[in-house]
Amino acid sequence: MSERTGLVTLKGNPITLVGDELKAGDKAPDFQLTGTDMSSKSLSDYEGKVKLVVVVPSLDTSVCDTEVRKFNEHATSLGDDIIVLTVSMDLPPAQKRWCGAAGVDRVECLSDYKDHSFGKAWGLRIKEIGFLARSIFVLDKDNTVRYMELVPEIGQEPDYDAALAAAKQLV
Template sequence: MDKTRTVTMKGNPVTLIGSEIKIGDKAPMFTVLDGGMQPVGLDTYKGKIKVISVTPSLDTAVCDLQLRRFNSEIASMGDEYAVINVSMDLPFAIKRFCTTAGIENAVAASDHREAAFGTAYGVLIKELRLLARAVFVVDENNVVTYAEYVPEVTSSPDFDKLIAFLKK
């Protein structure tokens, strides 16, 4: 049994459901829905390096910035990368956001249906049924090579560290 894991949301502790994903772990399989209600998962991007950006809601400034940066910086690094942003936002809201924000290089997807991604990756916030902010990099063989659980949900991930990691 895992020990209770927490992060903070606006300084208040919240409980994470699921096990912590560590570097070297086989990435858990998952299925989420894109803005067109189509299933998306690791198998959708076979042979690619998957950068999985996890955000609570695209309707917040930090989440908006995170997806926009990943869309422009990582997705433009080459065809070997696939950028997937997962949140609990409804697919309709995701589609509207991506259209308005010009998100064309990253795929935004929803875990609203079963929260299976959130549980599998240890980012589901028990008290809020939102996802905690995190970033995972999964290689071509579906092995986790990078994992960042952001300790304060309202803070950004370490973009510079991630970009440096991807460039090496």
């Protein structure tokens, strides 16, 4: 499994991402993540939908909190053909509590806590701290990556407008 450095920083310090880089045009690797109800979720569960995959280090941080709330607000205007999935390392019960407290009801939270396979397969596992790197992926209905942003500094927010525009373009 490859390791990549120099792409992302944490408080200005370079970090190492584990896994191969996923780029626009690539087929998204399937995943086995855990929903807030402890059910197993894979890409096939969202077949026929455009997927906006929002990857965050932890919902319990201010930037992640802001990011997921913003995508939740925008989710209403995206229509039924687009689903917003948020992936983090947070435990499913913690994700469920956070969603309830934050009023997040239009974004589906998924956890990579079991075997960290999502982070490795999508090239986003941070070697030094075990979290996932902040990133956005827009997958078409056939699970091909059509847009991707790897946020260069973990503490920064992504380009919301670009991600939302990319998702809307696919419907």
